[in-house]
Amino acid sequence: MTTSTVTTTSWAKDDEPSGPTLADLYALHRLSLTRLATALLGDQGNAEDAVQDAFVRLWHSHRGRTDMLDNPLSYLRTAVVNNARSIMRRHKTAREHPPFFLPPAESxxxxxxxxxxxxxxxxxxxxxxxxxxxxxxxxxxxxxxxxxxxxxxxxxxxxxxxxxxxxxxxxxxxxxxxxx
The missing domain is CATH 1.10.10.10 (Winged helix-like DNA-binding domain superfamily/Winged helix DNA-binding domain)
Known part of the structure; x- marks a missing residue:
């Protein structure tokens, strides 16, 4: 795996972020995080959902301020793995407990x-x-x-x-x- 450097943006105000922006993290790490989730889930669509949820959660929990985290990539990796686990649990539960009340539906x-x-x-x-x-x-x-x-x-x-x-x-x- 190659290492990428993140360009930082210097802001005029002290209250603005000084580290990589959420957009920078997304551009640099979205593909590798999606590959990770795909390897865990075996499904591209669910993998993309897991990655998107991780970025959305980062945005909501830290208001997009990645400089508030010691290692934003580590945070995102952990979030992707946790999201993948949640997806696997939901799928396992759905397989083990199929709804008995649904009539067969036509396409x-x-x-x-x-x-x-x-x-x-x-x-x-x-x-x-x-x-x-x-x-x-x-x-x-x-x-x-x-x-x-x-x-x-x-x-x-x-x-x-x-x-x-x-x-x-x-x-x-x-x-x-x-x-x-």
Whole structure:
């Protein structure tokens, strides 16, 4: 690990901070603190939250005055480790005590689409790749047969036959499921 020097700002008034500012500490140490938290948590998002919380806590507890601390980096490291521990405890508790009263919920996509549309999408997902591509480009992207041929690199006749086979397959799947 390389050592960085912190530039200090000299202030005109005696009551202003004389050491590194919170912005200086953030610029110099945010990445190394995030790496530390990621190593502890194994998750980038939670690691970034732990680091941000440490800086926010420093700001609130010392009004951003880093000169009030003997070693601000040590304070931040300790805060990041403590935040990571808290996150791990919350996750462990959540795993050990899953809520028993929550009904199974559908995803936002499933809730937004009517059931018939979801059935069609499921049938399309089961198609071979080329048929799926052609149908999606034709009916969702509203592309012409010529545009589909140019986009996929197949002939216009192949687009027609692939589209026809794909539509028959989707209709057959929906009939089997009682949707048609």
């Amino acid at each position: 936002a996509e499933e809730e937004a689409l009517p059931r018939v549309h979801r059935e069609v999408l499921e049938a399309v997902k089961q198609l071979p790749e080329r048929q799926r591509e052609v149908l999606v480009l034709r009916y969702w992207a509203d592309m012409s047969e010529a545009d589909i041929a140019a986009t996929t690199g197949i002939s216009r006749g192949t687009v027609k036959s692939t589209s026809s086979r794909g539509l028959r397959s989707v209709a057959r799947t929906l009939r089997e499921r009682g949707q048609l």
